[in-house]
Amino acid sequence: MVIMQNYVIKKEDLNKLVERALDDYDVYAPVQKKSIHVYDQISDPASMDLNYGQTMTSAKKLFNPPVENMMTFDFDKKEIKDRLEDTIPETPSLIVGLHACDINGLLFLDRVYGGEYDDLYYQKRREKTTIIGLNCLESCESGFCRSVNTHIVLEGYDLFLTPIEDERYYVNVGSPKGDRLITLAPDLFEEATEDDVDAFRKSLQKKHESLPVEFHLDNLTETLDMAWDDPIWEEIGEDCMNCGSCALVCPTCYCFDVVDEVGLDLKESTRKRKWDTCLYYDFALVAGNHNFREEPEARLKYRFYHKMRGAVHDQGIIACTGCGRCIDACPAGISFLDVLAQLQKNWASAPTIEGGN
Amino acid sequence: MSDNGKPKVGIFGLTGCAGCQLNILNIEDHLLDILGLVDITTWVMAKQENSDGPWDIAFVEGSVAKESEVERVKKIREKSDVLIAIGACATHGGLPAIRNMRDIEEMKETVYGEQTSHLDVIPIKPVSHYVDVDAELPGCPMDKMEFVRAVMALAMKKTPQVPNYSVCYECRVNENPCLLDEGKFCMGPVTQAGCDSLCPSYGAACEGCRGPIAQVNWGAEVKILKEMGATADQIRRKFLKYCPSTADMEDFQELTL
Ligand code: SF4
Ligand code: SF4
Ligand code: SF4
Ligand code: SF4
Secondary structure: OOOOOOEEEEHHHHHHHHHHHOOOOEEEEEEEEOOEEEEEEEOOHHHOOOOOOOEOOOHHHHOOOOEEEEEEEEOOOOEEEEOHHHHOOOOOEEEEEEOHHHHHHHHHHHHHOOOOOOOHHHHHHHHOEEEEEEOOOOOOOOOOHHHHOOOOOOOOOOEEEEEEOOOEEEEEEOOHHHHHHHHHOHHHEEEOOHHHHHHHHHHHHHHHHHOOOOOOOOOHHHHHHHHHHOOHHHHHHHHOOOOOHHHHOOOOOOOEEEEEEEOOOOOEEEEEEEEOOOOOHHHHEEHHHEEOOOOHHHHHHHHHHHHHHHHHHHHOOOOOOOOOHHHHHOOOOOOHHHHHHHHHHHHOOOHHHHOOO | OOOOOOOEEEEEEOEOOOHHHHHHHOOHHHHHHHHHHOEEEEOOOOOOOOOOOOEEEEEEEOEEEEHHHHHHHHHHHHOEEEEEEEHHHHHHOOHHHHHHHOOHHHHHHHHHOOOOOOOOEEEEEOHHHOOOOOEEEOEOOEOHHHHHHHHHHHHOOOOOOOOOOEHHHHHHHOOOOOHHHHOOOOOHHHEEOOOOOHHHHOOOOOOOOOOEOOOOOHHHHHHHHHHOOOOHHHHHHHHHOOOHHHHHOHHHHOOOO
């Protein structure tokens, strides 16, 4: 194994790097949109805003867009065409400023879209994307990344920037794609000195001190196993409108619906996939008008159980990066974090945790 | 079916502003395609010669506001295989039905003075109150692309689908900042999607013109609006402005405003 060289770059020079990258890449970065931030394609480095708490939807949208054409059917010619090649842009992409939670979100999606069933639409985009991560030294408003251990990343980035003193970033290189970015503008990077390593350590220390732990993951699985009939589900069910906002903004919610849209001449049709969520009535509706989750609160509960319990069963890890987007997005003010914390409180003295009586 | 094998279509207007019918005329880009799929044999607003039925598909705009309209809509129903209500007036009573919330005699006099004996006005109801409706395309006005999709579905002998989720879906996909956070009384969470979150995308709160989604949790929306400082009267207006027929629904009556 080769130990990769670490670098530093001035904050102002990051814009120059992006400027140069624009010739080779489609560049995406957080930008301000009215009162919120969103990931958007940029043509001018000045429009990116890396001083952001959280984007409203996650970077998932760049790999699995809200709507996408999968294939087309020609009824006369009896032909089926895969649209994979048309949907993937020719130019590679560069995403600047992904926080650790979002990088972990992508690592989770990699498992889902790359496990038993290969999702080429997702994977092709992923292969063609370079990621510059950005370390958060302070917590964003609703995030609880440290509680779910996603405040750090070990992989999933090509370059990872940590703000250090003197308006500079400490740069970890994570892959050959990251090296390529550096060769694009070698004059902007300097090799990290011992002092820089010290400054980096200080930043990590600062991060360590400022990110709170708000609940404990360790007994979550047992808690949820026991909490199935907890009255809390009915209580929050009264507030939840099943609007689905929580799932739509979530970086790890991966469900989609597949629909065929017939052309006006009734001679051709396009198969599309669109984001879908388990909060919706139609989601668990099957033939014969049977619905597996008829009641609204059953659907809300299902989301919690799938993310925090079912995913552990399927993938070995929870499907939550603690990004806090669902909390920001819920019009009813339901907090994913508070619900989990409350359940743990309710069940903390349960026999399997305390050893039984 | 017409001799050419295309379904015969009638488009009718009851009490409303005719905006939905106008919206059908606005489909210029696709109107010819639609004419390729169906034969519009009756459409008084757009045609000189109109047939007296029967029709394979009838689109009915407007609410039932007069005694004579009850008879009319029943006749249309009898002569049509499929009947589709279009627009908020036809699906939920619509704006005209704010009349239901006032004293009708007073209203008559305000508008027509003393000469009111010729008026056969009755409390305003959506089309489904009087006849069976096969599908509803809500909205004020009805979304023209939804109309196009409905025609296509019907030409393929399928039931037109409207989204069974709320306007918030479209708001999230369009990445709009939530207006509730800005203190605006948005009805999006309980309103059926399908307009591509038209109003919130321009910074205006959803007025609920597409009506409640199935299994709607009105109580939660009321709670949100109350916490934001809306009065009972403001909330009632929000809920009933475009969809007064919801006042007849049991779970609406159970709401404590
Ligand atoms: S469940 Fe909520 S906090 Fe967790 S990843 Fe999804 S949006 Fe973020
Ligand atoms: S965002 Fe809130 S109201 Fe909407 S579905 Fe999620 S929990 Fe329910
Ligand atoms: S602005 Fe309205 S429709 Fe949009 S997300 Fe907020 S509540 Fe929902
Ligand atoms: S946002 Fe609401 S009021 Fe506006 S068109 Fe859509 S449903 Fe109607």
